[in-house]
Amino acid sequence: MKKVLVIHGPNLNLLGKREPQIYGKTTLAQINRALENLAKKKKAKLTIRQSNLEGEIVSLIGESKNKYDGLLINPAGYTHTSVAIRDAILASGILTVEVHLSNIYSREEFRQKSLISPVAKGAVLGFGPGSYNLGLAALLDLID
Ligand code: DQA
Numbered sequence: 001m002k003k004v005l006v007i008h009g010p011n012l013n014l015l016g017k018r019e020p021q022i023y024g025k026t027t028l029a030q031i032n033r034a035l036e037n038l039a040k041k042k043k044a045k046l047t048i049r050q051s052n053l054e055g056e057i058v059s060l061i062g063e064s065k066n067k068y069d070g071l072l073i074n075p076a077g078y079t080h081t082s083v084a085i086r087d088a089i090l091a092s093g094i095l096t097v098e099v100h101l102s103n104i105y106s107r108e109e110f111r112q113k114s115l116i117s118p119v120a121k122g123a124v125l126g127f128g129p130g131s132y133n134l135g136l137a138a139l140l141d142l143i144d
Contacts, residue, residue: 001043001045002070002140003069004068004070005049005064005070006047006048006136007050007060007071007072007074007075008028008048008049008076009051009052009057009074009076010052010078012074012076022101023101023102024129026128026129034132035072035133038136054078055084057075058087061091062092064092064094070094070096070139071096072139073096073116074099075116079104079115079116081115086118089120096119096121097124097136098114098120099132099135100124100126101125101126101127101128103126104125106126
């Protein structure tokens with residue numbers, strides 16, 4: 001069975017209430033349920049974590065080697081700032097797919113740079129909660 005670590009970065013625990021005009025009304029629990037349904041169909045096992053703490057995310061990724069076949073991550077605000085999360089992905093060597101609800105390239109200039117994309121296998125963005133499902137499907141295909 002394929003094992004995937006899913007990490008939701010800062011403020012994503014507030015989805016549904018947080019800037020719904022940008023991020024929609026779907027909650028994180030609903031996104032996780034959809035991911036679990038897809039994983040079940042594809043015979044994969046998910047470990048899902050949300051953290052507002054950069055160091056905690058770095059530790060989760062650092063410990064991911066040999067435990068998981070892939071990482072699905074929405075680094076949220078850390079996308080644009082975190083050398084440490086980027087380095088953790090490189091250090092662990094884990095196959096990574098980056099996802100975003102919004103299209104970061106159509107938003108403020110400071111969001112238009114991802115420090116994570118260059119070290120991810122690929123990225124899915126702009127499809128709202130659908131980005132997660134597309135990202136997980138792509139990651140599971142890559143693991144095959
Ligand atoms: C986000 C985009 C980021 O710029 C932002 O800081 C988030 C969410 C997205 O999923 O669209 O928190 O990663």
